[in-house]
Amino acid sequence: xxNDATLSSPRLASIDRRxxxxxxxxxxxxxxxxxxxxxxxxxxxxxxxxxxxxxxxSVEGRAGRDHTDPQLLISLWLYAYSRGISxxxxxxxxxxxxxxxxxLCGLEAISHRTLSGFRSENKxxxxxxxxQVLGMLSAEGLIRLERVTLEGTKIKANxxxxxxxxxxxxxxxxxxxxxxxxxxxxxxxxxxSTAKRQAAxxxxxxxxxxxxxxxxxxxVERLQQEKKHDRKEFVARASSTDPDAHVMxxxxxxxxxxxxxxxxxxxxxxxxxxxxxxxxxxDYRQLKPALQRCVTTLGQKPKQIVADxxxxxxxxxxxxxxxxxxxxxxxxxxxxxxxxDACGRSGDFLASAFPYDPKRDCFTCPAGKGLTRRTxxxxxxxxxTQLYHAGKTVCAQCPLRSHCAPPNAKPAWRRAITRIEEPxxxxxxxxxxxxxxxxxxxxxxxxxxxxPHAWIKERCGLRQFRCRGRLKVSMEATxxxxxxxxxxxxxxxxxxxxxxx
Ligand code: SF4
Numbered sequence: 001x002x003n004d005a006t007l008s009s010p011r012l013a014s015i016d017r018r019x020x021x022x023x024x025x026x027x028x029x030x031x032x033x034x035x036x037x038x039x040x041x042x043x044x045x046x047x048x049x050x051x052x053x054x055x056x057x058s059v060e061g062r063a064g065r066d067h068t069d070p071q072l073l074i075s076l077w078l079y080a081y082s083r084g085i086s087x088x089x090x091x092x093x094x095x096x097x098x099x100x101x102x103x104l105c106g107l108e109a110i111s112h113r114t115l116s117g118f119r120s121e122n123k124x125x126x127x128x129x130x131x132q133v134l135g136m137l138s139a140e141g142l143i144r145l146e147r148v149t150l151e152g153t154k155i156k157a158n159x160x161x162x163x164x165x166x167x168x169x170x171x172x173x174x175x176x177x178x179x180x181x182x183x184x185x186x187x188x189x190x191x192x193s194t195a196k197r198q199a200a201x202x203x204x205x206x207x208x209x210x211x212x213x214x215x216x217x218x219x220v221e222r223l224q225q226e227k228k229h230d231r232k233e234f235v236a237r238a239s240s241t242d243p244d245a246h247v248m249x250x251x252x253x254x255x256x257x258x259x260x261x262x263x264x265x266x267x268x269x270x271x272x273x274x275x276x277x278x279x280x281x282x283d284y285r286q287l288k289p290a291l292q293r294c295v296t297t298l299g300q301k302p303k304q305i306v307a308d309x310x311x312x313x314x315x316x317x318x319x320x321x322x323x324x325x326x327x328x329x330x331x332x333x334x335x336x337x338x339x340x341d342a343c344g345r346s347g348d349f350l351a352s353a354f355p356y357d358p359k360r361d362c363f364t365c366p367a368g369k370g371l372t373r374r375t376x377x378x379x380x381x382x383x384x385t386q387l388y389h390a391g392k393t394v395c396a397q398c399p400l401r402s403h404c405a406p407p408n409a410k411p412a413w414r415r416a417i418t419r420i421e422e423p424x425x426x427x428x429x430x431x432x433x434x435x436x437x438x439x440x441x442x443x444x445x446x447x448x449x450x451x452p453h454a455w456i457k458e459r460c461g462l463r464q465f466r467c468r469g470r471l472k473v474s475m476e477a478t479x480x481x482x483x484x485x486x487x488x489x490x491x492x493x494x495x496x497x498x499x500x501x
Contacts, residue, residue, distance in 0.1 A: 027106055030099040036082060037100035039490050041075045047132050049074070051125035068110065073118045074129065075104050081483035084461035086476070088116035119479060120472040130275075130482055131297055137271055137489060147267040147304040147441070149449035150290050150311060152283045154258040155457070156464040157245030157473070161257060164237040164247070167220045170213055173240060177210040212468070216243035242468040248281045259465065261477050262286050263452050264294055264302075267444070269492060272452050272481040273298060277465075277474040283310040287327075288319035301325055306445045314381035314426055321425045328441050331430055343406040351417040362388070363417060365404070369394050371417060382423030390415045456480040459487075 031037055052070035079100055080091045092112035095101040137143045165173070184203045216238040223236035239245050245257040260281065264274035274293045280286060287307055295301050304326040307316070312329030320327035340346045347353065354363040354371070363371040375387040395401060395414040405413055432438050456462045460480040465473045 025107065027103060030103045035100060036490060037079050037104050040078050040486060041104060043486065044071050044075045047129060051128050052122060055122060068114055072104060076101065076115065077119055077479055078483045078486060079104060081460040081480050082487055084459055086461045086466055088112040091115055120467050120475050123471060123475055126475055126478055130478055133482060133485055134273060134298065142269045142492065143266045143271050143273060144268045145266060145300055145302045147306065148264045148273060148302040149267060149445050150262065150264055150287060150305060150307040151449035151453060152260045152262045152286060153453040154248050154250045155261050155462060157242050157257040157259055158465050158468050159239040159242035159245045159257045163239040163241040165240055166235060166237055167217060170216050170220060170238065170240060174210065174213040174217060177206065177213050181206045181210050212243060213240055216240050219243040244279055244470040246279050246281055259473050262290055264290055265448055265452055267448050269488065270448055270451055271485050271488060275478050275481045277470055277477050279470060284313060285315065287311045287316040291323050291325060304328060306442060314383050314423065317426050317429045318381055318423065327429065328438055330442060331433060345404065349403050354417060365390065365415060367398050367400050371415060384421040386419045386421060388417050388419060452484055455484050
């Protein structure tokens with residue numbers, strides 16, 4: 001019996017986890033021929049990286065360590081964002097085992113400090129890269145600037161809501177931070193050589209904290225100065241962690257410290273042509289700067305621009321007209337016709353029911369009396385508010401007074417109505433937007449404008465910035481948009497190759 005049972009039991013290979021192996025790795029074979037890491041490397045190799053090379057101090061014929069190749073660092077970041085990695089530490093970790101990163105690095109380790117410093121150090125170099133890629137896309141007919149969309153999205157800043165402080169509190173923290181810097185500097189002079197690196201890191205961190213607090217104090221003073229005419233009781237606060245971040249309302253209805261990232265997207269193939277992180281909580285005044293950025297970076301303005309109701313106002317319409325750009329937007333009138341006004345009037349006694357005679361510049365009331373212009377006020381952006389009054393004694397004797405006057409009107413009361421005189425550009429804009437063609441152009445806006453925002457948040461992992469300060473945050477957004485443009489380009493190339501295979 002025993003012998004039969006031994007014979008029928010399966011014979012399994014044992015696993016030995018105590019062994020140490022030496023393996024040969026063919027780096028070229030780590031990834032397929034059509035892997036996206038190869039495409040990114042090849043494309044970055046075609047770009048002019050002289051702006052990055054100009055900053056490298058390590059040169060041939062001199063002592064010192066070799067500098068990491070900017071082509072490698074750029075490729076690593078673009079590939080990282082395409083895989084939803086926005087953390088330098090995570091990128092450095094992935095370089096140890098992920099085949100795409102291993103192939104790019106040639107199996108060499110790379111420090112997260114090198115990666116994180118490179119991402120936010122050379123704004124001019126990154127802007128140049130972005131424009132060079134746009135130039136390549138334009139040469140292939142993928143960008144035409146016939147029509148662009150403008151859209152903003154709020155992305156969380158690297159700062160908590162509880163880091164916002166008043167000026168007095170910030171100044172107290174700043175005094176402590178300066179004292180800390182002074183103590184660490186004094187200690188540094190007697191430091192043993194073994195602990196020098198840690199001491200230098202502590203000094204650097206203390207200096208950065210003091211510098212952030214100085215920036216926060218400046219920001220509080222700026223905000224207080226800016227708002228003192230609007231609201232006397234306003235008390236400015238700034239974040240001690242990221243002084244440029246502002247508390248903004250996000251899509252979920254909450255308020256968190258954020259940046260408002262503005263993207264201009266070309267409608268030909270959905271490529272992002274301009275990216276900027278702003279500190280404006282609303283999009284109201286963002287159309288003009290977006291057009292100026294487009295002209296500055298690309299040397300060309302778009303023929304048409306489409307933006308939603310948040311951007312559509314007198315100033316934007318005028319700015320687009322001044323630039324010679326055809327603007328399509330959704331005008332939202334602040335005044336809406338109602339059946340009954342605030343004083344309880346209705347029907348023919350509503351101000352909107354009073355017929356206006358442009359020749360006489362006069363309104364006529366239901367009693368047949370004229371309301372003539374008395375005051376003309378300038379409201380900015382070419383908008384004027386006109387005030388029209390009935391005659392001094394007319395309303396006192398009117399038999400219809402009970403329908404026209406508010407319930408608590410004094411005997412000397414007389415009817416007054418206002419008329420807003422729009423600039424000609426706004427009237428022309430509204431007439432254009434009433435046409436079917438303009439409505440069709442506007443209807444296609446959301447799909448094109450919102451797609452890159454969804455991509456950089458979902459695919460590039462940019463739901464919260466890793467960097468602090470508007471400049472660095474703008475650079476982070478630019479890396480994500482550059483990665484988005486490349487992914488879109490490679491996808492279009494694949495589609496094109498399949499169509500003509
Ligand atoms: S109260 Fe004055 S404005 Fe109103 S209907 Fe009479 S006259 Fe006209």
